[in-house]
Amino acid sequence: MAMENFKQFLFALSAAVTVGFVSIIFVLRWVFYFKEGLAWDGGLAEFNWHPVLIVTGFIFMQGIAIVVYRLPWTWKCSKSMMKFIHAGLNILAFIFAAISLVAVFDFHNSQKIPNMYSLHSWVGLAAVLLYSLQLVLGVCIYLIPITPTYLRAAFMPLHIYSGLFIFSSVIATALMGITEKLIFGLKDPSYKDSPPEATFVNVLGVLIVIFGGIILWIATRPSWKRPSEQVLRSLPTNGGGSVGTEVSQHTDPKDNGDTRRRSGKLEDSGQVN
Ligand code: HEM
Ligand code: HEM
Known part of the structure; x- marks a missing residue:
């Protein structure tokens, strides 16, 4: 990677990591300062695990997993080691997402709130299911050494496209979830009155969009790709x-x-x- 190119890469990566960390701080401050904190009690504090685990795991960790092959200082590491890191981070992100779903379903059931009625829940569950399929296919095709090379090559464009598609859907789902939660949770003053919590959490949504935008930018620069x-x-x-x-x-x-x-x-x- 040429020096100028490397500086641009470093700038994009630092921006993504910084915005990602700030998003995590924002979601924690939302939950602990504006909301009920975290607990596993069937109440609102249990629901709060849902946004916390999504932002830290399904958004931040997945984003880092996607760009991990692009880090030039890892190009001296073997490809198989990088595959384990890419797969490992994605598996961790999936575990976070799964626990976050258990939290919201358990909260709904104990509060007698219906399940799966919203567009947010439909797109969100679809994204998690596609993500698990992507994981299984990724492990079978790229990690298990018996898959023939022609199959690996043929599947790669689809793997990259579906990875970026799922990641984008996750960002869109998070925005819907944030909006829903603000509408449901803010009463007197309500969302339309722009109380401090509403403005703060709107900013969290903007940060998530910026994080997603930078990750997609990095992952689609041909000249930043790991060389063969x-x-x-x-x-x-x-x-x-x-x-x-x-x-x-x-x-x-x-x-x-x-x-x-x-x-x-x-x-x-x-x-x-
Ligand atoms: C509910 C998935 C992010 C807020 C749900 C449900 C699913 C889901 C499947 C339905 C649970 C049920 O029916 O019992 C996801 C996924 C996300 C995500 C995959 C990844 C981006 C968020 C975020 C928030 C949020 C960041 C912000 C607070 C909510 C709310 C509900 C909910 C308020 C209850 C209302 C409803 O069912 O739509 N989520 N969610 N979600 N989620 Fe999320
Ligand atoms: C590349 C997403 C799971 C193996 C990629 C890329 C994306 C992606 C977006 C393009 C990265 C780039 O161009 O630098 C995902 C997602 C996964 C997942 C969202 C989880 C749901 C896996 C698993 C494996 C794997 C489990 C198994 C080892 C690979 C390989 C590449 C790749 C070998 C090509 C890297 C290169 O040659 O530059 N993945 N992936 N992926 N992924 Fe995955």
């Missing part, structure tokens, strides 16, 4: 022969990774994994 293993291996020796040809192919700034997938030679040698 051949390129990485060839760098110290400065390449040569056919490897050199591949290096020039892969360092093309317009390369969006498809070159790697189209190259039968690279696919055969297991680079699309």
Whole structure:
């Protein structure tokens, strides 16, 4: 990664991490300062686990998991180690999301509130189910070494698209949830009177959108992609022969990774994994 490019990457990454941390502080302050805190008692304090675990796990951790391959200082680590980190962070994010759903369903059941009536709950549950499918397919196709390379290569564009699609849906679901909670929870003064809690939590929503925007930006920059293993291996020796040809192919700034997938030679040698 050229120096100028590296500085831009570092700027985007620091912005994402900072906005992500501030979002976590905001959701904690919302729950502890404006709301009832956290408890597992079937009441409002149990509901509060729902936004806290979603923001920390399903939004922040998932966002970091998505960009983890892009960190240039990890390019010297093996691809399989990075896969374990990517998969591990995604599994952790899934566990957080699952516990957050248990909290809200348990809260609804103990308060005799109907389940699954809102658009928020429909899109949210669909996102969690698709996420679990993405996890299972990701583990089976990329982590278990028996999957043939052609299948790994064929599935990669879909894996990337569905990962970014699910992540975007999660951001949209969080915004709906925040709005619902403010409408339900603020009475006298109500949401339309803009009490401090409403303004504060609106800002949380804006931060979540910014976080999502930066993660999507990082994940869609072709020149910030982790180079193929051949390129990485060839760098110290400065390449040569056919490897050199591949290096020039892969360092093309317009390369969006498809070159790697189209190259039968690279696919055969297991680079699309
Ligand atoms: C309810 C999922 C984020 C607020 C629900 C329900 C689901 C869900 C499936 C239905 C529970 C039931 O019917 O018993 C999600 C997902 C999220 C998310 C996947 C990931 C982004 C949030 C956030 C808030 C929130 C950040 C903010 C406070 C609510 C509220 C309810 C609820 C108020 C109860 C009303 C309703 O069922 O729509 N959520 N949620 N959600 N969620 Fe979320
Ligand atoms: C790449 C999402 C689970 C393996 C990606 C990318 C996204 C993504 C958005 C593109 C990243 C980039 O271009 O730098 C997700 C989501 C998952 C998930 C949301 C969980 C629900 C998994 C699992 C594995 C896996 C369990 C198994 C190891 C990979 C691989 C890449 C990738 C090998 C290609 C990285 C590269 O060559 O640059 N994933 N993923 N993913 N993912 Fe996942």
